[in-house]
Amino acid sequence: MALMLATPVLGFAPMTVPAATTRATMSFTDEFSTASKPWTSGEISTKAGLEALAKKLNPTVGYFDPLGIGAASPETIGWFRHAEIKHGRVAMAAFVGFCVQSNGIYFPWALTTSGITHAEISAAGGPADQWDALPTAAKLQIMGAIGFLELISETSTLLKADGTEHYVRGGKPGYFPKLSRSDEFAFPHPVPLNLWDPFGFTKNMSKERKEKALLAEINNGRLAQIGIIGMLSASKGLQVPGLDSIPGIKPYAGEVMAPFAKGDISLPFVSDMLAKVGTLGWP
Numbered sequence: 001m002a003l004m005l006a007t008p009v010l011g012f013a014p015m016t017v018p019a020a021t022t023r024a025t026m027s028f029t030d031e032f033s034t035a036s037k038p039w040t041s042g043e044i045s046t047k048a049g050l051e052a053l054a055k056k057l058n059p060t061v062g063y064f065d066p067l068g069i070g071a072a073s074p075e076t077i078g079w080f081r082h083a084e085i086k087h088g089r090v091a092m093a094a095f096v097g098f099c100v101q102s103n104g105i106y107f108p109w110a111l112t113t114s115g116i117t118h119a120e121i122s123a124a125g126g127p128a129d130q131w132d133a134l135p136t137a138a139k140l141q142i143m144g145a146i147g148f149l150e151l152i153s154e155t156s157t158l159l160k161a162d163g164t165e166h167y168v169r170g171g172k173p174g175y176f177p178k179l180s181r182s183d184e185f186a187f188p189h190p191v192p193l194n195l196w197d198p199f200g201f202t203k204n205m206s207k208e209r210k211e212k213a214l215l216a217e218i219n220n221g222r223l224a225q226i227g228i229i230g231m232l233s234a235s236k237g238l239q240v241p242g243l244d245s246i247p248g249i250k251p252y253a254g255e256v257m258a259p260f261a262k263g264d265i266s267l268p269f270v271s272d273m274l275a276k277v278g279t280l281g282w283p
Contacts, residue, residue, distance in 0.1 A: 045074035045170075056215055075168040082167040085174035088221015094228045101127040102248045112138060126235055126250035132261035139264065149195065152177055161185055232256045 047070030054063040063070075069080055106118035112135055124133035131139075152158060156166045158177040165171035179191040197203070202210065234243040235252040243249060254261055255277045260270045 045077050047071065050077065057219055078167045078169075078171070078173055081173035085218065085221065087225060088218060089174075091224035091228050092221055095224045095231070098127050098228060098231050101130055102250065111135075126252055128232070128235060128252040128254060128256055129250070132254055132263065136260075136264045136266060139260070143259070149176075152179075158185055 050065070050070050051063040054061070069077060072080075101122070104122055106122040108118070110117050111121060114135070116135060121130050121133050124130050134142075153176050154166070155177065156169075159166055159171060159175070161181075161183060162175075162177055164175055167173045167175070176194075176196045179187070179194050181187070181191075193199075202213070205213070230240045230243050231249060232252075234240040234246070234249045236256065237251060238244070258273060258277055260267060260273065262274065265271050265274070
C-alpha cells in the first residue's frame with residue numbers, strides 16, 4: 001500500500017538547512033555518475049544551469065522562477081533541487097498507491113499478529129480512511145522506517161563512502177546512500193537490496209539514457225505532486241476539475257494533514273492535536 005508508506009512524508013523537506021560553505025562544482029550528469037564532467041550548458045548550481053535544465057524539462061514553458069531561487073547561493077539551489085526530486089518520488093508512490101487502494105486492491109494475508117487483515121483495512125473506505133484504520137503500532141513502525149531512511153540520506157559519512165558529498169556541499173541532489181554494503185559502514189543486519197534501483201536496472205545505462213530518465217523523473221514527479229494533492233482535495237469534497245466527478249475517489253471526513261486519528265489517542269498529544277484540528281474549520 002504505497003500511499004500508506006508515502007502519505008506521512010508528503011510534507012517533509014530535506015532535514016539539513018542550507019549553510020554558506022565551500023561547494024564543489026556539480027554538473028547535470030553528476031546526478032547519476034560520480035565522475036565530474038561539466039555540462040556544456042552551465043553548472044546546475046547556478047542560475048544559468050537552472051535555465052538550461054528548465055528548457056530541457058519543458059521547452060515551451062522554459063525558465064520560470066517567480067521566487068528568485070536562481071539568485072540564491074549554490075547551497076540553497078542544491079537544497080531546493082534535492083527537495084523537489086524527493087517530493088516528486090514520494091508523490092509518484094503516493095499517486096500509484098491512491099489508485100491501487102481506491103480500486104480495492106490489497107494483499108490477501110493478515111496485516112499484524114493480532115489478526116487484522118488487509119481486507120479489513122481496505123474495507124474502511126478510501127486511502128485516507130485506510131490509513132486511519134491502521135493500528136497505532138503499524139503507523140509508528142512505518143514512520144520509524146521513514147525516519148530511519150531520512151537519517152541515512154542525510155549522513156555525510158555514508159555519502160562520502162559512496163564517493164559523493166551532501167547535496168548542499170556539491171553532492172548529487174536526489175542521491176540515496178547504498179543500503180547493501182560490505183564496508184565498515186555495513187549494517188549489523190544484512191540488507192540485500194538498495195532503496196534506489198534495487199535490481200540494477202540503470203547500472204549499464206548510457207549517459208544519454210540516464211539524462212533522459214532524470215528529466216522524465218523530474219517531470220513525472222511534478223505532475224504526481226499535482227495529482228496526489230488533487231485527489232486528496234477531491235476526497236474532501238473540493239472542486240477539482242476532472243477529478244471531483246470520479247466515483248472511485250471516496251469522500252473522507254478526517255484531516256488529511258493529521259498523521260493520527262481517533263484510534264491513536266493513546267499516544268501523547270494526539271487528543272490535543274485532534275481538538276485543535278476541529279477548531280480550524282477546514283473542509
